[in-house]
Amino acid sequence: MSNNILEIKDLKVHxxxxxxxxxxxxxxxxxxxxxxxxxxVGTTYGLVGESGSGKTTTGKAVMGLNHVTEGTxxxxxxxLTGKGKKVDNHKDIxxxxxxxxxxxxxxxxxxxxxxEPLNNYESLTKAERVNRVLELLKIVGLPPxxxxxxxxxxxxxxxxxxxxxxxxxxRPKLIIADEPVSALDVSVQAQVLNFMQEIQKEMDLTMxxxxxxxxxxxxxxxxxxxxxxxxxxxxxxxxxxxxNPQHLYTKRLVAAIPDIDVDHVEKNLVLRNQLKEEYEQNFxxxxxxxxxxxxxxxISDTHRVALPVRS
Amino acid sequence: xxxFTIRRLLITFPQLILLSVLVFILASxxxxxxxxxxxxxxxxxxxxELMRERLGLNNPWYIQYRDWVWAMVSEGDFxxxxxxxxxxxxxxxxxxxxxxxxxxxxxxxIYAIGLPLGLISGRYNDTITDSIITGYTYLGFATPTFVxxxxxxxxxxxxxxxxxxxxxxxxxxPPGSLDYVLSKINHLVLPSLSVxxxxxxxxxxYLRSGVIETKQKDYVILARSKxxxxxxIYSRHIFRNSIIPIxxxxxxxxxxxxxxxxxxxxxxxxPGMGRLFLESISTRDYSVANVLILFYGFLAIVGALLSDIxxxxxDPRIRIK
Amino acid sequence: xSTENNNLYDNINVGxxxxxxxxxxxxxxxxxxxxxxxxxxxIFTLITCYxxxxxxxxxxxxxxxxxxxxxxxxxxxxxxxxxxxxxRDIFGQLIIGTRNSLAIGILVTLLSVGFGIVYGVIxxxxxxxxxxxxxxxxxxxxxxxxxxxxxxxxxxVPSYDIxxxxxxxxxxxxxxxxxxxxxxxLQERELDYINASRTMxxxxxxxxxxxxxxxxxxxxxxxxxxxxxxxxxxxxxxSFIGFGFPEDYPSLGTLMAYAQNTQTLQxxxxxxxxxxxxxxxxxxxxxxxxxxLRRAGDARQRQG
Numbered sequence: 001m002s003n004n005i006l007e008i009k010d011l012k013v014h015x016x017x018x019x020x021x022x023x024x025x026x027x028x029x030x031x032x033x034x035x036x037x038x039x040x041v042g043t044t045y046g047l048v049g050e051s052g053s054g055k056t057t058t059g060k061a062v063m064g065l066n067h068v069t070e071g072t073x074x075x076x077x078x079x080l081t082g083k084g085k086k087v088d089n090h091k092d093i094x095x096x097x098x099x100x101x102x103x104x105x106x107x108x109x110x111x112x113x114x115x116e117p118l119n120n121y122e123s124l125t126k127a128e129r130v131n132r133v134l135e136l137l138k139i140v141g142l143p144p145x146x147x148x149x150x151x152x153x154x155x156x157x158x159x160x161x162x163x164x165x166x167x168x169x170x171r172p173k174l175i176i177a178d179e180p181v182s183a184l185d186v187s188v189q190a191q192v193l194n195f196m197q198e199i200q201k202e203m204d205l206t207m208x209x210x211x212x213x214x215x216x217x218x219x220x221x222x223x224x225x226x227x228x229x230x231x232x233x234x235x236x237x238x239x240x241x242x243x244n245p246q247h248l249y250t251k252r253l254v255a256a257i258p259d260i261d262v263d264h265v266e267k268n269l270v271l272r273n274q275l276k277e278e279y280e281q282n283f284x285x286x287x288x289x290x291x292x293x294x295x296x297x298x299i300s301d302t303h304r305v306a307l308p309v310r311s
Numbered sequence: 312x313x314x315f316t317i318r319r320l321l322i323t324f325p326q327l328i329l330l331s332v333l334v335f336i337l338a339s340x341x342x343x344x345x346x347x348x349x350x351x352x353x354x355x356x357x358x359x360e361l362m363r364e365r366l367g368l369n370n371p372w373y374i375q376y377r378d379w380v381w382a383m384v385s386e387g388d389f390x391x392x393x394x395x396x397x398x399x400x401x402x403x404x405x406x407x408x409x410x411x412x413x414x415x416x417x418x419x420x421i422y423a424i425g426l427p428l429g430l431i432s433g434r435y436n437d438t439i440t441d442s443i444i445t446g447y448t449y450l451g452f453a454t455p456t457f458v459x460x461x462x463x464x465x466x467x468x469x470x471x472x473x474x475x476x477x478x479x480x481x482x483x484x485p486p487g488s489l490d491y492v493l494s495k496i497n498h499l500v501l502p503s504l505s506v507x508x509x510x511x512x513x514x515x516x517y518l519r520s521g522v523i524e525t526k527q528k529d530y531v532i533l534a535r536s537k538x539x540x541x542x543x544i545y546s547r548h549i550f551r552n553s554i555i556p557i558x559x560x561x562x563x564x565x566x567x568x569x570x571x572x573x574x575x576x577x578x579x580x581x582p583g584m585g586r587l588f589l590e591s592i593s594t595r596d597y598s599v600a601n602v603l604i605l606f607y608g609f610l611a612i613v614g615a616l617l618s619d620i621x622x623x624x625x626d627p628r629i630r631i632k
Numbered sequence: 633x634s635t636e637n638n639n640l641y642d643n644i645n646v647g648x649x650x651x652x653x654x655x656x657x658x659x660x661x662x663x664x665x666x667x668x669x670x671x672x673x674x675i676f677t678l679i680t681c682y683x684x685x686x687x688x689x690x691x692x693x694x695x696x697x698x699x700x701x702x703x704x705x706x707x708x709x710x711x712x713x714x715x716x717x718x719x720r721d722i723f724g725q726l727i728i729g730t731r732n733s734l735a736i737g738i739l740v741t742l743l744s745v746g747f748g749i750v751y752g753v754i755x756x757x758x759x760x761x762x763x764x765x766x767x768x769x770x771x772x773x774x775x776x777x778x779x780x781x782x783x784x785x786x787x788x789v790p791s792y793d794i795x796x797x798x799x800x801x802x803x804x805x806x807x808x809x810x811x812x813x814x815x816x817x818l819q820e821r822e823l824d825y826i827n828a829s830r831t832m833x834x835x836x837x838x839x840x841x842x843x844x845x846x847x848x849x850x851x852x853x854x855x856x857x858x859x860x861x862x863x864x865x866x867x868x869x870x871s872f873i874g875f876g877f878p879e880d881y882p883s884l885g886t887l888m889a890y891a892q893n894t895q896t897l898q899x900x901x902x903x904x905x906x907x908x909x910x911x912x913x914x915x916x917x918x919x920x921x922x923x924x925l926r927r928a929g930d931a932r933q934r935q936g
Binding site: 060063064065090091093094095097098099102103104105106107108116117120121163166 | 823824825827828829830831832833834843846847849
């Protein structure tokens, strides 16, 4: 497994909860609590979970936007966290943000937005920069006239394309895509996802794809990790997760995907209700005393599940 | 609630210490010291040196600061006025009530005039009445109090002399009589009115936007649809909710008035603490000026504390922070 | 993609690309749209130009020289606005005084708003402990009795000019701006474009000045104009009680200060009335412009 471009080992991101008379630390919010992920080069790893499960925090920790309480993050064999870190990871790792509105500065023209990373890492002449931006606009499918426009002149989908153009401007090796389509209309989602896949193939990118929608990641990813309250509950290939879910939480998630085949509606409904009942009765068994998922156990070469430890 | 108050109190201590340090530094920067005014120029130099030594004026600054603070805290000794040859506290005691009365009268006018104006212009917004009131607040925001006060003094003190032009009471009336009280009030009207008529524009604007905002709220529409009388809707629902921010700033308002009285007292020749401050500066009586700064700073701290506590009672979100 | 389409991206003349309306043009449009604000701006500009232009031809020495043969002259043909108790020309004092008052007002505003912006944006952008510690200092500065402290400073400092005087005022006037900018910066830094800039490798310094502050420009302009109006009044007030500039260095406040003499107040309104009216006009004009900009900004925010 030495071809992993990203190796996250036992990552913990805890936030102190202050209170009491002297504002001392009373407790911690464990946003991410012991997550280990390996992302092989050239693949897309999907990180799935509900709101507050810690998936975005994990992504931001890789970007260096969050402090890391414990654990290590290795990128291409270099450590990104801890005291030994002085590798500038921003040239090789880029991020696509969830909200196409707040992630683009409303006061900046598309040209300024896309050249920001170029100005920081490459010294180019004005003409070179214009050509580069035009090139990038072409890749993401925006017209050249977009170059001197402001973000508010674009739709959500187009804005997300600008975000992608900015993210790939430095030709990074790894892109962290934080729910890049969840703020978009369903009709636009597929477009954006498709062109992201194209770009990934063309540029030989590795992607950490964060989402809450299993349907979307099935389309995009080769590996999946399911997160619940800061911990992974199940991890494996897309095939492992969709055809052989082991954890009750995963099972329910998979069952919740809408099926377009009308004949299966009845059957799916029965299955869904069955799982719902089981979830309500037995889900506590799948968690330890503190309500956290158990440590992952290897059940096949690629498949790991946080099943209860039977003692 | 108690926890919030105590924690808020703890913040005021460093502020008090910082304030006293600042005043101490100002005092040491000022020309002369406690002796320069007291000593007869005929006294020989060695004797002055001896007195300096005895008074601790040759000690390092931190010892002097400690002694100065200690004298204030333990004995209530705030120093002596060189010019008046009296303890500073006595001087302030003479003047403080005048300033307090002036402030109370001003506050009375601000709320007695400001609240109705705000309510009316909010209730009948976008009518001619509202436009007049809004226009007035517009002018009021752009008028410095002292310019307005001078114009009022010129008009109602000289051109059409209905009010006295200086002092706090007519001379020769025995204190305690009804005449005395009436004369005092008569002297207060012009200064307090000139501050209040400018000072109330903030209250009017706040209340107006509060009323306009509240009257579109669902619970007001519900009350109206239930057939509650319009007058009752305003007195029961809208007024109560729009008054909250104004009530919260009551503490700031009071201390702001006490502190802002310097120019007004000067214009109307009103013997309050602000005038005392200017007098003491112009007579180089710095020990008085310093205690007054300390005093006004202290008042501001108390006012901010008061407003924060009122706010935390009204708005629980503040407490959590 | 077709070759036709490809040509679209080649052979592009940068100058041909469409440009958007720059920020200052929007500000101008907003003022033009508001009749009252436009009128105010014109008045203010006229006064400023007239005053600054005329002072080039007026001699300060001539004006402030005592002329015992022309004491307290009421306005007539020779003395357009009369003279004061020293026989000094009120009109000349008014012109030079307005220039001085405007200069101080503008300088104080630049200094206090400038420092307030830097202070506030550092608090808001970094947040946490830095913010906590720095805002405690602001809380302290706010409780200081402004007028008294400045009066004391003015007496302690042996000599001062327009710049040092403005500096003394500005030291105690930046806290409002700092608080405002801080609260806005706190909101702004939660937006992802700030995060995006960090992932792009931009330094904190660069993010603050090239990303965050441009978004606050509208509010800074409004805050600056409203402060300017207030500062003109504050300077006049200080000079009025005799702790601004001396009589031989006139400002609108020193002219007002003549009215402290009851005789002057009562019988010689030509000495102080013009200054009072000018203060009102100047403050009203500046405020009108500021308020119009604020309303326009609010409306734009509502539109999203």
